[in-house]
Amino acid sequence: MSYFFNNFSPRQIHLIIFLIVGSLLGYAAYSMKILGLEPCTLCLTQQFFYCLIGISSFVAFLHNPKINFSKLYSIFLSLFALAGMWISGRQIWLQGLPEDEVPLCGPPLEYIIDVFPFADVINALFMGDGNCAEIPWQFLGLSMAGWSFVWFLVILILSLTAIFNSKPAS
Incomplete structure (x- = not known):
């Protein structure tokens, strides 16, 4: 895929990344509002x-x-994509755990934000709980977290391609 994008300028690659992310966030909104996924x-x-x-x-x-x-x-895009890969990888790991090893489900995020200190909110956002181990949606054998990992990887490859395609104007 990176070979295909070697013909694109970094500006064009940034636009492609923006369009990919817009589509992904649009589908996330669709899955919440229309499909009813929490x-x-x-x-x-x-x-x-x-x-x-x-x-x-x-x-x-x-x-x-x-x-x-x-x-x-x-570089910032690459770092954000790596962080996203880590988060989605953690969710994939939680989804792969046997039922007896899955962490207990915690309270809803709204309750955590209202009651617990900020450090606990951040911990909940980055570590997940038993709710994150559920797989309510699959496509071609991958959960939404699996697809998210794939898309973060695509974004990482595109952002690295943009770094290496940056050439001084001649």
């Missing part, structure tokens, strides 16, 4: 990283910076 804490954290990637790629596209800033944008 996102767990790890799903919400993944959506947060998709938002960071989307905003950063859109700003990079609009800014159309010189080579150094273009690489900086792509």
Whole structure:
């Protein structure tokens, strides 16, 4: 895939990343509103990283910076994609645990935000609980967390391609 994108400028790659993320967040909204799927804490954290990637790629596209800033944008996109891969990987791991090893389900996120200190809220967002181990949706044998991992990997490859495609203007 990276070979195909070698013909694209970093600005075009940033636009492609933005369009991918927009589509993914649009499907997330569809799955919540139309399909009635409730996102767990790890799903919400993944959506947060998709938002960071989307905003950063859109700003990079609009800014159309010189080579150094273009690489900086792509480095941030890579870091956000790696963080998203870690979160979705954790959810995949939780989904693969035997039933007796799955952590207990915790209270809803709204309750955690209202009652617990900020550190506990962050822990809940990054570590997940038993709710994150449920698999309410699958496509081609992958759960939503599995597909999220794949899309974060695609974004990582695209952002690395943008770094290596950054050439000084001649």
